[in-house]
Amino acid sequence: MVRNPKGMRDILPPETFKWRRLEILLSKAALLYGYGEIRTPILEFSELFRKGLGDESDVALKEMYEFEDKNGDVLSLRPEGTAPVARAVIQHHLYDTPVLRLFYTGPMFRRERPQAGRYRQFHQFGIEAFGVSEPYMDIEVLLIVKRIFSLLNLPLTIHINSLGCDECRPIYMEQLRNFVLSAIPEDEEIERFKKNPLKLFDSKRPEHAEIKAEAPKISEYLCPACKDHYAHVIRAAKLFGVPIVEDPQLARGFDYYTRTVFEGYVGEFNLAVVGGGRYDHLVSFYGGPDVPGIGFAIGLERLITSLEEVPIIDPEPKKTYFLATTGEDMIEPAFQLAEKLRDHGIGIIMDLRQGKLQKQLKLANKAEVRYVLILGEEEQRNHVITLRDMVTGEQRIVAQEAVLDE
Numbered sequence: 001m002v003r004n005p006k007g008m009r010d011i012l013p014p015e016t017f018k019w020r021r022l023e024i025l026l027s028k029a030a031l032l033y034g035y036g037e038i039r040t041p042i043l044e045f046s047e048l049f050r051k052g053l054g055d056e057s058d059v060a061l062k063e064m065y066e067f068e069d070k071n072g073d074v075l076s077l078r079p080e081g082t083a084p085v086a087r088a089v090i091q092h093h094l095y096d097t098p099v100l101r102l103f104y105t106g107p108m109f110r111r112e113r114p115q116a117g118r119y120r121q122f123h124q125f126g127i128e129a130f131g132v133s134e135p136y137m138d139i140e141v142l143l144i145v146k147r148i149f150s151l152l153n154l155p156l157t158i159h160i161n162s163l164g165c166d167e168c169r170p171i172y173m174e175q176l177r178n179f180v181l182s183a184i185p186e187d188e189e190i191e192r193f194k195k196n197p198l199k200l201f202d203s204k205r206p207e208h209a210e211i212k213a214e215a216p217k218i219s220e221y222l223c224p225a226c227k228d229h230y231a232h233v234i235r236a237a238k239l240f241g242v243p244i245v246e247d248p249q250l251a252r253g254f255d256y257y258t259r260t261v262f263e264g265y266v267g268e269f270n271l272a273v274v275g276g277g278r279y280d281h282l283v284s285f286y287g288g289p290d291v292p293g294i295g296f297a298i299g300l301e302r303l304i305t306s307l308e309e310v311p312i313i314d315p316e317p318k319k320t321y322f323l324a325t326t327g328e329d330m331i332e333p334a335f336q337l338a339e340k341l342r343d344h345g346i347g348i349i350m351d352l353r354q355g356k357l358q359k360q361l362k363l364a365n366k367a368e369v370r371y372v373l374i375l376g377e378e379e380q381r382n383h384v385i386t387l388r389d390m391v392t393g394e395q396r397i398v399a400q401e402a403v404l405d406e
Contacts, residue, residue, distance in 0.1 A: 007111075007120030021310035022300065023105055026125045029148045030103035031317055032342045033140060034349030034367065035127055038102045040084035042109075046076040052083040052256055052282060063110040065120075077109035081126045081297055082256070082279065089130060090288035099351055099363060100130040105300075119301060126276075126297035133280065133292040135232040136331060136352040138260045141294050142233075142242045143339065145264055145274055148298070151313070154306055157270075159247035160237070160262040162230040163198075164222050166281070169258075172221035173197060183211050198251040217248040226259055233260055240335060256282045260294070266306050273306065274298045319371075320347030321403070322364035326357050326376035333380050337373075337400060344404050348373075364390060373403065 004010060011019060027037065046066050065077040078084055081104050094100055105125045112118065127144060129137055142158065149156040163169060176197040184190060193200050201212055222230065237244045244262075252261045252275065261277030276296025284290040321341070325334045331354055338348040349367055351360040357374070364372050374386035374395075385403065388395045398406070 005120070009119060009121075015304075018304065018307070018310055019300070021312060022304065022307070023125070024315045025151055025310060025313055026105065026148060026298070027103065028313055028315055028317070029144055029151065030101075030127055031320075032147070032345075032347045033101065033144055034320065034347060035101040035103040035129075038085060038088060038104050039106070040078070040081070040088055040104065042078055042107065043075050044078055044084055044087065046074045048083050048087055048286075049076055049079060052086070052286065053080070063112050065109050065111055079108055079110045081106070081108065081124055082128060082282070082295055085126075085128045085295075086279075086282050086286055086288075086293070089283060089291070090286055095130060095283065095289055095291045097366060098131050099353065101127070101349075102129070103127045123300040124297045125300060126295055128293060128295035130283065130291050130293045132294075132352045134352055134354060135229050135260075136236065136335070136354070137292075137294055138229075138233045138278065139236045139240065139242075139335070140350075140352060141276065141296060142237055142244075142262070143240060143335075145296060146240075146242050147342070149264070149266065151311065152303075152307060153311075154266045156243055156264050156266055158242060158244045158262050158264045158274075159250050160234070160244045160260065161247050161250040162218065162222060162226055162259050163251065163257055163261055163277070164218055164226045165258055168221055168223035168226055169218070172216070172218045175216050175221065176200070179215055180211075183214070184208075196255075201249045201251040212249055215249075219248055229259055236332070236335075239332065240339070252277055256285070262296070266303075271302055271306060272299075273302045314345065317347035318345045319406075320349065320369060322349045322351075322360075322367060322369040322372045324351065324357055324360040324364065324372055324374050325354070326374065328354070330375055330377065330380065334375050337375060337385075341403060346404070361388075361390070371406075 049064060064079050066074065068074050085102060089095055107121050107123050109121055111120055129141065164172060177194060180193045180197050180200055200208065200215065250261055250263060256279040257277045258280045259278040263272055264274035265272055274296055278294045280292040282293055323334055323338055325331060338350060341348055349369060351363045361372060370390050372388040372390060374388060379385050383400050384397050385400050386395055387398050
């Protein structure tokens with residue numbers, strides 16, 4: 001009798017209707033923020049993952065489906081989505097777009113032990129944003145996560161931390177390594193912890209719980225730039241109602257993360273369903289330009305198990321505007337207006353580098369958005385907004401609420 005391989009399963013009706021609705025909802029959330037879909041191959045050269053994820057990661061060492069083809073090339077079924085997207089950004093010179101927003105949905109493969117909600121072929125939805133190092137890009141990403149789980153009516157808690165940068169993290173890593181060697185010198189995992197002491201925080205062994213609690217915290221070693229970035233993210237996340245909990249033990253599993261990292265949990269069993277963070281040097285690490293990046297991935301199998309039903313929503317935004325700002329203090333009011341418009345199904349794209357208006361309009365042209373909303377101090381004070389037609393150059397003042405009816 002024929003059957004499917006262990007850890008891989010068929011998804012059958014009526015469950016597939018639930019999957020289709022979920023995929024539409026996820027892509028709609030990304031489209032509301034100006035993200036475009038990317039589809040990368042299931043097969044990639046193994047070196048892409050071994051180099052990017054780190055040879056000490058469980059994925060690179062044990063879990064990849066890896067084989068040599070007839071040409072002698074060593075290939076892998078993709079175990080995650082960020083490295084292939086970074087490869088595509090370099091190969092197709094997508095970094096020529098100064099602010100690049102992408103999303104994907106598809107199957108991933110890891111040869112781990114099958115268990116409830118975990119399969120060897122599993123599916124992820126993810127977003128990746130490139131070109132913006134400012135902390136408001138982190139906030140946009142967190143707001144997308146918040147919106148997705150609000151649409152699904154699932155309570156979410158996001159644990160967040162900073163892993164520092166190339167300047168401050170090595171100092172912390174050395175201190176953490178020395179602590180681990182003195183605290184558990186004879187531990188069976190000591191060689192693993194020596195190579196990457198952050199792996200201590202991934203340990204689920206009960207005897208490591210007290211060690212983790214006593215370990216030095218990276219927040220005490222952050223350089224001024226990283227400390228300021230993290231403080232800005234935390235303050236703005238709270239301002240915009242993102243359900244965050246600061247977690248000094250959160251490290252994430254892959255080597256490419258820098259600064260902000262986060263994981264999202266739902267339900268009474270605290271099920272981890274989303275994880276992500278910054279990877280500001282991944283593109284340059286692969287041989288591309290030094291382009292900052294940030295993103296997240298959601299495990300769809302785990303998410304599906306938490307859902308009784310998925311709401312039916314329109315697959316695309318009603319319309320999409322580019323929202324530009326004038327004045328240094330307008331970014332937060334612009335975020336608030338953008339979220340209000342997205343609540344009504346209107347897509348909003350923003351240039352979070354906070355440059356001059358002309359620079360923002362140039363990006364609007366690249367994004368091929370016809371209508372730009374311009375918000376300055378005077379507009380905000382009078383509860384109006386300037387609506388600019390990028391084709392004709394015409395501008396007019398409208399009430400902010402009137403944008404919903406345009």
